[in-house]
Amino acid sequence: MSTSLLLEMLRRSGLEHFYPSFSTRGITQLDNLVQLSMQDYNSLGVTSMEDRRRLFQLIQTIKTEYPDVSGSTSAPASSTTMAPSSPGMGTMDGSGYEASEDEEEAIPVQEARQRGLDAYSVPTRNKGTPGRSTGAYIANDLTAKIRVCVRKRPLNSKEINRGEKDMAGVTGRQLTVDEPKVRVDMTKYIERHGFIFDEVFDSDATNEDVYRRTAYPLVQYLFEGGRATCFAYGQTGSGKTFTMLDDKQGLYVLAARDIFVMLRKPENAHLTAYIGFYEIYQGHLHDLLNKRKKLHPREDGKSNVVISGLKEYEILNVEGLMQVFEYGNNARSTGSTNANADSSRSHAIMQIMLKDQSRNVVGKLSFIDLAGSERGADRGETDAKTRMEGAEINKSLLALKECIRALDQDKKHTPFRQSKLTQVLKDSFVGNSRTCMVATISPNNSNSEHTLNTLRYADRVKELKAEGGAKGVAQGQDVSAAQEEYMDDVEGYEEDELEANVYDDDYLSSEGENVADVTIDLLEDEEFPDLLDQEEMDHHTLAMTTYDHELEDPNSKRVGGRGGFGNQGALSHGQQIQPQSPRQTPSSRHTLQQQRDSNTDRTRGSPFAKSKSSRERDPQQASKNRKPEGLSRLPMPRNFQSSTPSSSSGIPGPQHRHSQSGGSGRNNSTTSNSSPPLAMKSREPKPSPSDMSISPGGPSDYISQKGSNTNNGASPIAIKHPSINTKNHQQSSSMSSSNRNGAASAGSATPGSHDPNNYPMASPPTSSPTSEGRRLMEVEMDAFIQEHQAQMRDCAELTKRETKLLAQVTLGMSSTVHAQSTGFSNNRESFLKYLSDLDEIVDEKLITIVAMSQKLKALRGQA
Numbered sequence: 001m002s003t004s005l006l007l008e009m010l011r012r013s014g015l016e017h018f019y020p021s022f023s024t025r026g027i028t029q030l031d032n033l034v035q036l037s038m039q040d041y042n043s044l045g046v047t048s049m050e051d052r053r054r055l056f057q058l059i060q061t062i063k064t065e066y067p068d069v070s071g072s073t074s075a076p077a078s079s080t081t082m083a084p085s086s087p088g089m090g091t092m093d094g095s096g097y098e099a100s101e102d103e104e105e106a107i108p109v110q111e112a113r114q115r116g117l118d119a120y121s122v123p124t125r126n127k128g129t130p131g132r133s134t135g136a137y138i139a140n141d142l143t144a145k146i147r148v149c150v151r152k153r154p155l156n157s158k159e160i161n162r163g164e165k166d167m168a169g170v171t172g173r174q175l176t177v178d179e180p181k182v183r184v185d186m187t188k189y190i191e192r193h194g195f196i197f198d199e200v201f202d203s204d205a206t207n208e209d210v211y212r213r214t215a216y217p218l219v220q221y222l223f224e225g226g227r228a229t230c231f232a233y234g235q236t237g238s239g240k241t242f243t244m245l246d247d248k249q250g251l252y253v254l255a256a257r258d259i260f261v262m263l264r265k266p267e268n269a270h271l272t273a274y275i276g277f278y279e280i281y282q283g284h285l286h287d288l289l290n291k292r293k294k295l296h297p298r299e300d301g302k303s304n305v306v307i308s309g310l311k312e313y314e315i316l317n318v319e320g321l322m323q324v325f326e327y328g329n330n331a332r333s334t335g336s337t338n339a340n341a342d343s344s345r346s347h348a349i350m351q352i353m354l355k356d357q358s359r360n361v362v363g364k365l366s367f368i369d370l371a372g373s374e375r376g377a378d379r380g381e382t383d384a385k386t387r388m389e390g391a392e393i394n395k396s397l398l399a400l401k402e403c404i405r406a407l408d409q410d411k412k413h414t415p416f417r418q419s420k421l422t423q424v425l426k427d428s429f430v431g432n433s434r435t436c437m438v439a440t441i442s443p444n445n446s447n448s449e450h451t452l453n454t455l456r457y458a459d460r461v462k463e464l465k466a467e468g469g470a471k472g473v474a475q476g477q478d479v480s481a482a483q484e485e486y487m488d489d490v491e492g493y494e495e496d497e498l499e500a501n502v503y504d505d506d507y508l509s510s511e512g513e514n515v516a517d518v519t520i521d522l523l524e525d526e527e528f529p530d531l532l533d534q535e536e537m538d539h540h541t542l543a544m545t546t547y548d549h550e551l552e553d554p555n556s557k558r559v560g561g562r563g564g565f566g567n568q569g570a571l572s573h574g575q576q577i578q579p580q581s582p583r584q585t586p587s588s589r590h591t592l593q594q595q596r597d598s599n600t601d602r603t604r605g606s607p608f609a610k611s612k613s614s615r616e617r618d619p620q621q622a623s624k625n626r627k628p629e630g631l632s633r634l635p636m637p638r639n640f641q642s643s644t645p646s647s648s649s650g651i652p653g654p655q656h657r658h659s660q661s662g663g664s665g666r667n668n669s670t671t672s673n674s675s676p677p678l679a680m681k682s683r684e685p686k687p688s689p690s691d692m693s694i695s696p697g698g699p700s701d702y703i704s705q706k707g708s709n710t711n712n713g714a715s716p717i718a719i720k721h722p723s724i725n726t727k728n729h730q731q732s733s734s735m736s737s738s739n740r741n742g743a744a745s746a747g748s749a750t751p752g753s754h755d756p757n758n759y760p761m762a763s764p765p766t767s768s769p770t771s772e773g774r775r776l777m778e779v780e781m782d783a784f785i786q787e788h789q790a791q792m793r794d795c796a797e798l799t800k801r802e803t804k805l806l807a808q809v810t811l812g813m814s815s816t817v818h819a820q821s822t823g824f825s826n827n828r829e830s831f832l833k834y835l836s837d838l839d840e841i842v843d844e845k846l847i848t849i850v851a852m853s854q855k856l857k858a859l860r861g862q863a
């Protein structure tokens with residue numbers, strides 16, 4: 001190494017004036033420089049804080065950029081000493097340099113020992129994990145199925161004022177995090193952890209920089225017909241929302257800009273973009289573009305996740321997208337935590353869909369802003385409600401982690417159904433999909449533990465990448481150790497989960513006042529008086545997507561809504577509630593408290609109200625996209641009423657239930673009066689059975705509208721069942737025949753076409769069962785048992801909701817004290833709301849049960 005190189009490096013760091021002093025001490029080459037320790041700095045005349053910091057940083061850079069320089073590898077960080085912080089410890093900047101005034105007492109830095117297992121229980125040895133001892137780099141392929149990137153935010157003014165320092169050093173794709181530690185003998189030291197990711201964005205990276213290397217490749221993939229997901233994971237306040245869903249410069253805006261450029265190309269003229277925006281709060285999905293209406297994730301026959309009832313808006317340009325987004329963003333659940341005054345308390349999911357002229361989804365890009373990843377106790381949450389929220393968040397992130405683990409270990413069953421989050425993220429990880437995770441980190445020392453947790457989580461996701469090759473414990477590594485680590489991992493969240501369960505248990509098992517108190521806590525979490533009370537859809541300027549699972553009549557004047565009763569109790573019968581919209585203040589994200597307090601602060605409008613003129617469209621096109629008359633919410637499978645044994649056994653469909661409740665006793669008087677609450681729940685006439693087709697893939701798969709092509713012609717129907725109508729029969733037969741290829745008989749799915757979601761049946765054996773047939777039967781048994789388990793979980797959850805509802809009602813009716821907190825009181829409106837909520841739950845239960853019943857019967861028939 002030459003002297004000129006040393007000079008050049010010193011010049012780059014603004015330290016060239018030290019060269020004479022260095023050379024007189026024999027430091028003329030990089031090799032000499034990297035041997036220096038900080039004790040040498042004073043004797044070399046490097047005394048100012050700034051110069052010392054620069055020199056330290058320069059030495060680190062040389063070690064990284066010139067690994068051949070002697071000392072760069074032989075002088076590990078463990079030999080470095082660092083001064084303590086004042087008054088605490090570990091106040092270093094991004095270079096790892098201790099910037100304390102008092103540099104007398106040095107704090108040693110030592111490399112973190114490599115764990116035998118990573119944070120997600122998979123042994124790290126021999127996995128070729130970049131950033132670990134192997135030092136091997138993975139190929140940074142922008143088109144990889146799963147990419148994991150890290151973004152470090154700058155220190156904020158509060159942290160700077162507190163004297164906190166940047167503990168995370170970024171060099172290329174490498175990241176080091178210095179963690180302050182204390183030994184048992186009370187001596188302090190710094191543990192340095194090293195990681196490598198697909199991308200590491202330093203604190204000065206702009207959203208545009210991040211976008212180019214994260215979401216942009218996904219936009220391209222979207223136009224290739226793929227499903228892509230970009231999600232932000234990290235501690236609260238680390239920059240997830242800023243990165244993903246900032247209303248002006250979030251990745252979604254930058255992506256939309258490119259999407260519309262692409263859409264203007266002639267080859268994409270047949271495509272149209274739509275937006276959907278919802279959140280997962282407390283284990284429930286809420287449509288942020290539709291008055292926080294509850295939604296339900298389902299799977300279609302091709303394992304694509306479909307959010308049943310999600311309202312989607314066609315968008316024509318970035319401005320339109322931002323308007324719709326702003327509308328939805330105002331409805332998000334936020335709260336104040338110690339770490340972030342405007343903290344997201346939910347997982348927010350914004351989807352941009354490309355649809356062709358038949359309104360088939362041909363590509364989907366989702367942006368997900370996950371809720372903060374740290375545990376409730378760590379967030380400094382003291383009140384029960386906030387901790388409950390935190391517990392639910394952690395439960396879902398734990399489920400996500402378990403899914404990642406299962407996928408990584410090639411487990412046969414991935415527990416996607418453990419949480420709503422994993423249910424909706426399922427198609428981000430399987431099939432024709434690409435996912436980019438952006439782990440956001442705070443650089444300050446007091447957050448280093450959370451930062452490390454985030455990075456370990458990210459590291460684990462990275463292991464999913466195909467490049468990794470080896471598959472964790474499946475490769476015969478230390479399974480018991482992995483299990484042990486897994487238990488630690490789970491226990492990390494145990495406290496929070498326990499808390500959630502304790503509340504639930506108390507609620508369900510206690511009586512009297514205790515129940516009341518707990519109930520109130522619970523109810524506060526779940527009640528969302530509708531801020532977005534009534535949106536006026538302008539059908540001349542806004543074409544709303546129609547899709548099979550669309551359940552709500554866009555023209556129905558929904559009044560009140562879930563949780564709205566308590567606030568609207570003063571309504572007299574027949575009184576009209578004026579259409580209202582969210583407040584238009586861009587910064588006014590909708591906090592829970594605001595939701596409770598601000599029902600009066602509303603203005604009229606729709607997401608597109610501002611841009612009507614710019615959205616003039618071909619009326620024919622608009623009417624084509626408009627929901628056809630007669631399509632309605634259809635919570636029950638068509639054949640449930642028409643042909644299933646269940647219907648004949650007297651279980652009423654939803655319509656019947658409405659009329660039934662209106663025809664008996666107390667209900668009679670309520671339903672005969674066309675009060676607003678009832679009007680809200682009224683549904684359009686359902687299409688005739690002949691308009692419907694049925695698929696047995698699951699509750700959501702039961703219904704598809706005539707003429708819609710969500711299955712792209714590949715019907716998931718595989719079961720021959722007497723209750724399937726003629727049309728289905730034809731569909732089923734045609735599919736079967738197309739799949740036949742030598743199969744024993746028409747109507748049987750070929751083994752190769754088996755999809756556990758659809759339970760394709762083996763042909764009825766013509767003679768004794770073949771080994772092929774037996775194998776297929778085993779697969780079916782397995783799939784059915786899994787489905788049964790999932791169905792039971794769904795039913796249990798619904799029963800829990802039903803129990804809670806009943807408790808709310810009885811509690812609210814018992815005294816005026818509780819009436820306010822529960823939103824229920826001893827009056828007619830409350831009773832109607834109770835019926836309406838119960839109706840929703842029972843509908844869902846029935847769908848689940850009928851779906852199971854049909855699969856069961858079909859299987860038994862075939863077996």
Ligand SMILES: Nc1ncnc2c1ncn2[C@@H]1O[C@H](COP(=O)(O)OP(=O)(O)OP(=O)(O)O)[C@@H](O)[C@H]1O
Pocket residue numbers: 152153154156203234235236237238239240241242243340342343344345370371372373440
């Ligand atoms: N890269 C960045 N550059 C500048 N400011 C940033 C950056 N990242 C985050 N911030 C700022 O930090 C604050 C917290 O960011 P943000 O709300 O995005 O955090 P979060 O991770 O979404 O938190 P929570 O989980 O609580 O919602 C915001 O004021 C944001 O503007």
